[in-house]
Amino acid sequence: MKTTSSSSAVGVWLIGAYGDIATTLMVGTHAITQSLASTNGLITSVAPFTELPLVELSQLRFGGCDIRDTRLVLSAEEVYRRSRTYSREILDAVCPALEHAQSDIATRTDFTWNPQQASSADTGPTLAERVDGMRQLLREFKTRHRLSHVVVVNLASAEPLAQPHASTHSLTGLEQLIQSNAKQHLSPSDCQAYAALAEGCPYLNFTPSRGGELGGLQELALRNRIPFGGNDGKTGETLVKTALAPMFAYRHLQVLSWEGVNLLGNNDGATLSHPENRTAKIANKGNVLHKILGYPVHSGVTINYVPSLGDWKTAWDLIHFSGFLDAPMTMQFTWQGCDSILAAPLVLDMIRLADFALRRGEAGPMRHLACFFKNPIGVEEHSFYRQFQMLLAYAQHHLGKRNTVTE
Amino acid sequence: MKTTSSSSAVGVWLIGAYGDIATTLMVGTHAITQSLASTNGLITSVAPFTELPLVELSQLRFGGCDIRDTRLVLSAEEVYRRSRTYSREILDAVCPALEHAQSDIATRTDFTWNPQQASSADTGPTLAERVDGMRQLLREFKTRHRLSHVVVVNLASAEPLAQPHASTHSLTGLEQLIQSNAKQHLSPSDCQAYAALAEGCPYLNFTPSRGGELGGLQELALRNRIPFGGNDGKTGETLVKTALAPMFAYRHLQVLSWEGVNLLGNNDGATLSHPENRTAKIANKGNVLHKILGYPVHSGVTINYVPSLGDWKTAWDLIHFSGFLDAPMTMQFTWQGCDSILAAPLVLDMIRLADFALRRGEAGPMRHLACFFKNPIGVEEHSFYRQFQMLLAYAQHHLGKRNTVTE
Amino acid sequence: MKTTSSSSAVGVWLIGAYGDIATTLMVGTHAITQSLASTNGLITSVAPFTELPLVELSQLRFGGCDIRDTRLVLSAEEVYRRSRTYSREILDAVCPALEHAQSDIATRTDFTWNPQQASSADTGPTLAERVDGMRQLLREFKTRHRLSHVVVVNLASAEPLAQPHASTHSLTGLEQLIQSNAKQHLSPSDCQAYAALAEGCPYLNFTPSRGGELGGLQELALRNRIPFGGNDGKTGETLVKTALAPMFAYRHLQVLSWEGVNLLGNNDGATLSHPENRTAKIANKGNVLHKILGYPVHSGVTINYVPSLGDWKTAWDLIHFSGFLDAPMTMQFTWQGCDSILAAPLVLDMIRLADFALRRGEAGPMRHLACFFKNPIGVEEHSFYRQFQMLLAYAQHHLGKRNTVTE
């Protein structure tokens, strides 16, 4: 009954292609298609999502860019050495596939925020040149491999917040800011989203950066009939937070404080160790409790860089709450997960779902992807369970419609 | 808009009236009605349940029985000294109310399993005498205070499992077993449930004992149009388990092992330190994971008696799970809660909802109370969130009906 | 065999007398002397220290100062309400004794750093006036109660570091700085120590402030034959750190990272939530690992203010270490202690030992008190066990000498 909609390949254009998540995503995709790993972690590999005609993993074609100048096999080797999340055997088996994709990875420093050149942000190519450069790469990637379409995913480091500007609310204003090279008002992720949507590519922003949020971009997405999604992948501590907080709400246990500590040692951790880069992430992490519980909660979020942990993030949360007779009690949890292992399958799930939405003609923010994000664009619901019900409802809607129409 | 349905008092007949939960429940009820404590922990004190015409806490009239021969003020003093869950000030303030209820508490050793007389279980009054004795006490309690009706709650210690017998499946068979004094096939909680339902009293079984599960009792409940609920209050570790396990299922994170350790030092802990008494409880605790995750999981449940902890239960769970690329990860949590503080408001919530159901003419197992139990009678759903949606749906159903009819 | 050296009372002059530690110390002393509490936590209540002729708790006479204007019974009531570390019964029993001491507590804002007047630090009385004011209070306290001597203890909030100045290295230079009112170079705790030592009073600095460290003060202590001790009481997380770190060293398990998080909600926590106030404390906490392990370790120390926790400090430490075959492993611990409950007996122990040292004619830094401090003046050893051996050796030395000489 299940058929894939198209025989041609779907492109995946990864911004931050040498990073841990992108590397793990590519290694994992090839390991699965070579039957060397299970599909654990992939939501779209279980019912009811398996009933949807999603693109097969084997049909994905990877390309992208990174500010570093290295090779995919070297970044895969580095992840292996540092985090041991896959075995030497798997690494060896997928190396040919990584080599095959190498020519589609460009080294570009003008598409993302560059921690090393932070002070010279206003130098280099103009915004218009950057947007045009990325659009050209996307077109070439699509043409070179005769891709039916390309999904663009932002996996780059968190960037500092740009200064707000009223012109960003409309597409016309946004394009004027690009033309006037207003770098203080448009961050790299804004330009990425513009370039992707302008080229007809769904754009997924897995980072805490702004990409996709601006009114002008939403206008562009609707005009071009392109779906997009973001922001900030919900992979570990915040996932647990949004799964547990409803329990306290439903039991009328008053949360007095919810203190979270995140220790991590990957590039993400290094970037976030600078206060200006973590502003957005901490806001996303803290915000969810107020919305789930319905009252403001003292909720600190600490992010500390601990290099020896590599990609293995350890989060510890203390929940101090008050029950019957106002008796104070506590719960604490320690989450020891590997960021890229947790993130990569979510990105794959969303690539498949974005491709599906595009083929169905859906446009604008994909609200049904809320369960994947700390700060889902256009969605106020933060309870992980309610968010997942939204995704289930979406799948059931499409299964129902397909059943009615096709059969 | 909200009106209480009846001006007369509702009786609450507590089996195990001198235990920690019953004591805390009575202290808390009076502390709330005297404005000395918040309603934290009480689900029925927040929307949408506040819209239902539930009995007010000030209208509850407490009575009951216990195998011990003491006084309510002494058990309240003992809980205060041992667990410090409420202050001296609150204790002093509620003592008059406890004294007032004292004459409604009977010392009876024939209604519950008696750890001290375990070997002489087959001596003493016959089952028929026990049932009659309890029915008489319920009638007297109701008459003495002109109660509109009485809700019976089992808060006694866990009892050993009785040997199954086919006759228990029907009311006729059950009554024959009572008449033939078949103590090996009917546990004390079976008799409690029979006596309560026979007297027209809703029966709530908060313990891991069987009370309420037998087919014969369900037949009686339907015949007499009485609602009932059980088994085994979901207060701490299992609550967290059933709130967290769906997260692993939804994210397709394969749970390899889920190991739980419960340390507790109250009477419940002392009773459960005997293997024969904890069989039912451990089964209830372990069962939920299989049902939520959809596959069998290695899941040990350890219950250790640690006297110094008193009523402060400490539970530690280790969850070992496998994600993308089959990478193993772990989560652990420590729950430090006070059993009676967590249990008492649930019991109060259920008393109010059972009274409401009785007045609405509902009969049989109250499936909408599933979120309160480890092993909800008649319900296969164990996800805490889905269970809570069932309760919400029940409330909304009644609110909708009321809105339609009344306004 | 054991005899107390003197029948007259010993004065204890507490700077920060209304704070949680001072309050708990006084409540506890009276509870013990009234046989309402055990001597748990008091090292000097067990062998071999019980063999030393230390002053009895019942002979201590409390006085002191605080920047707040309240009463001891009110601060004791506040600690009771906020932290529940002692019962209503104990509070009621010790209130008369607290009232009795009330007239010896002065409200003074010029002896300690005042968080509220941080910006106007250079206004108010001159340093010389402050020193003279405190000396006068100490003399009056001693005379009023015919005290054999007075031990001064700094329990005030942590103060910002003063700018270093070469003149502080000598007593002459220090006194010149006082006369020239060089407030930027002398912190309040420097002046406290000067005043105490000038009046012949042992000075104990339980805070992370500098008090007692300056060369000029050490010169004064030796000239006047006065013992003193500090800095920064080792009560919780650092205690555990210095007890565990030697294990890793002895087993040649390479510590890769040791990350510590401290959550606390008392006044101390509020003060330390300002970065400038926690500089010294974080340095003290981080420093110990390098010294015990013998190599530099990545070791973050986070201190977060969580008001709801009150005096109940929760610390979580993650230790990431490497063993045989360079396999990475982890240990984590959670410490849930009450700061004032942990600190108060250490202060009492040191008061007794300082009084003893003074009577024995010992002067200068009491190196044998190293086990009580995060940053023991004049001691490089940070292993808690080795530090405790130093204290044991001190006791045995005195027991030996006494035995030899006296009997």
Place this chain on the structure above:
Amino acid sequence: MKTTSSSSAVGVWLIGAYGDIATTLMVGTHAITQSLASTNGLITSVAPFTELPLVELSQLRFGGCDIRDTRLVLSAEEVYRRSRTYSREILDAVCPALEHAQSDIATRTDFTWNPQQASSADTGPTLAERVDGMRQLLREFKTRHRLSHVVVVNLASAEPLAQPHASTHSLTGLEQLIQSNAKQHLSPSDCQAYAALAEGCPYLNFTPSRGGELGGLQELALRNRIPFGGNDGKTGETLVKTALAPMFAYRHLQVLSWEGVNLLGNNDGATLSHPENRTAKIANKGNVLHKILGYPVHSGVTINYVPSLGDWKTAWDLIHFSGFLDAPMTMQFTWQGCDSILAAPLVLDMIRLADFALRRGEAGPMRHLACFFKNPIGVEEHSFYRQFQMLLAYAQHHLGKRNTVTE
């Protein structure tokens, strides 16, 4: 200055040679000598032990026996697959060395307790035949490789306790029991120790079995001038326990309960999941607290088999203690270590120290090895720090003597 005493190789005869610890020990030794791994975890690789003329790792020659019939490279592959404690690269590099040792590994079911043949313990070879068989293997091993001597190490599974018999207290009695084939009174480890000591080989018992404890064996060791050591390697939870408990004692913090939970999934865990096999281990683990604290403590020790954890043992301990004013507080820790990674270097350290002791002419229980054992033979001291001081004192004694005599 440091010279090795002997140019000829030292034999290491491992009972349980295909087990995780033995495998890891051999892999690690070769990885270190090939400079593929650091010496982390090896106490004898750091000062002052590096000053002692201990046998070099490269001079060790491995042999032994196991009840299984497999090959060292296969067990090394299995450990790699199951526990990932070393990399594929290391495994590949050491395989030739493992193959080289293969011919010295015998498959023998009569030297150790065999979980599979538990009920037929009284069948098979007689005790005398078993002892003779092992002695012959030891002689052949020694001769084959011209070994200066051989150290025997018991790394087999825990065995059930044998029934005590007075004859075991003397060597004559012990030998009579062997001759009379009294299998109910002599466990396999007793016979191993006898065979080793009779052949002039130091015997190290790393298991909770009895080996080495019997009076008759101690008599034999003294007569033959052979050192020996045991019982039950202190690798993880008990190590932390004996490092932390002195802190509570020194601070006079009264331990109310110390509850420990051990989860493990290796063969050791499977064996210990049978109650009769874990009796000795639990006794060893529980015993230490009473001895360190000086008073009996409620201290449960739970050992649960969790297969998915493999060799990665996770231990969680809750310490409930009482401080000043009898305020209850808690500490908890989670230890996530790999048993074989923790154990292997201790075994290597002891092999080197046993060989050294033999060459120095020392005989009987090596009390200075107490820090390596849960239940050190002949030592009542359980504080890890005091035990380590004993080892340091031993080293310093030998360094001093050597310096004095030789140079």
